Amino acid sequence: MPELPEVETVVRDLRPLVVAAKIARVRTSRHSLRRRWNRRWSRMLLGCTIRGIRRRGKWVVLDLDDSSHVLFHLGMSGRLNVRDGKDSGEPHTHVTFVFEDGRSLRLRDPRRFGCAVYLATDEALHRFFQGLYLGPEPFDMGRGDLRAAAARTRRNLKAMLLDQSVVAGVGNIYADETLFEARLHPALQANRVSPQGIDRLHRSLKRVLRQAIELRGSSIRDFLGGNGHKGNYQDNFRVYGREGLPCRRCSQPIQRIRLAGRSTFFCPNCQPRSSHNRNEPNES
DNA sequence: ACAGGATCCTGGGGGC
DNA sequence: TGCCCCCAGGATCCTG
Numbered sequence: 001m002p003e004l005p006e007v008e009t010v011v012r013d014l015r016p017l018v019v020a021a022k023i024a025r026v027r028t029s030r031h032s033l034r035r036r037w038n039r040r041w042s043r044m045l046l047g048c049t050i051r052g053i054r055r056r057g058k059w060v061v062l063d064l065d066d067s068s069h070v071l072f073h074l075g076m077s078g079r080l081n082v083r084d085g086k087d088s089g090e091p092h093t094h095v096t097f098v099f100e101d102g103r104s105l106r107l108r109d110p111r112r113f114g115c116a117v118y119l120a121t122d123e124a125l126h127r128f129f130q131g132l133y134l135g136p137e138p139f140d141m142g143r144g145d146l147r148a149a150a151a152r153t154r155r156n157l158k159a160m161l162l163d164q165s166v167v168a169g170v171g172n173i174y175a176d177e178t179l180f181e182a183r184l185h186p187a188l189q190a191n192r193v194s195p196q197g198i199d200r201l202h203r204s205l206k207r208v209l210r211q212a213i214e215l216r217g218s219s220i221r222d223f224l225g226g227n228g229h230k231g232n233y234q235d236n237f238r239v240y241g242r243e244g245l246p247c248r249r250c251s252q253p254i255q256r257i258r259l260a261g262r263s264t265f266f267c268p269n270c271q272p273r274s275s276h277n278r279n280e281p282n283e284s
Numbered sequence: 285a286c287a288g289g290a291t292c293c294t295g296g297g298g299g300c
Numbered sequence: 301t302g303c304c305c306c307c308a309g310g311a312t313c314c315t316g
Contacts (some may be wrong), residue, residue: 001309001310002310036297110294110295172308261309263309283303
């Protein structure tokens with residue numbers, strides 16, 4: 001559930017808390033995450049100081065002073081935060097970096113779809129992302145990039161947006177919100193959408209993500225930022241989770257279908273399957 | 285080559 | 301109130 005805006009929020013919240021912190025101990029749980037934490041990595045990290053924290057797609061990247069890196073993925077239910085002193089023994093804590101000053105950075109993840117990975121060099125980090133075929137950041141992506149990606153696939157728009165090799169960081173919620181904003185039906189075959197339609201998608205993607213970041217992401221179920229504060233974008237959802245509720249533009253009921261194995265919400269009036277009347281959806 | 289389905293995992297919610 | 305079942309979906313692996 002943490003998608004780009006939520007991960008960005010976590011990173012921004014954590015930055016003042018972790019930069020310049022020195023790692024004194026590393027603790028891991030015996031449950032394995034999506035990728036197994038290698039015990040040697042813990043030793044490598046001892047004495048390292050965190051130089052920076054940033055986001056790449058849905059990944060959190062810690063940069064350490066010996067030019068090694070630690071990546072975190074929050075999966076569905078992962079939370080990354082800093083606690084003071086005493087081990088509160090919170091359940092589902094899988095990776096803990098105890099700092100010299102007694103505070104600690106913890107990855108908690110009940111569903112264990114998340115992971116933590118150590119990469120010893122810049123080169124290794126680069127190769128790791130290359131191996132994932134991780135696509136461009138939405139804000140760095142030109143509209144030509146999205147046009148090209150759309151032209152070369154017969155998949156539907158929803159599946160294309162969810163594909164991390166096309167654009168990094170988009171998940172189920174922001175895919176649906178972006179498609180609504182662009183007034184494109186999620187089931188449209190990507191290579192059959194007009195260049196103008198793809199450009200609308202490109203603009204909408206940035207607009208939706210930018211606004212979601214401003215509002216600190218969405219707190220549905222239990223997402224909290226790195227400082228424990230909630231996001232507010234869930235109050236702005238146009239379609240996600242609104243099956244049967246009136247569209248905020250035209251008041252037609254929002255529909256839900258299954259696409260790319262995911263619940264997909266859209267307005268059948270504002271996002272018509274054909275592009276005939278896309279300029280004037282009926283008011284009703 | 286490409287698209288879609290199954291899989292992993294737990295907590296929460298609906299139905300009875 | 302309690303229990304069961306299903307659902308949520310990010311990434312990866314498998315099948316058609």
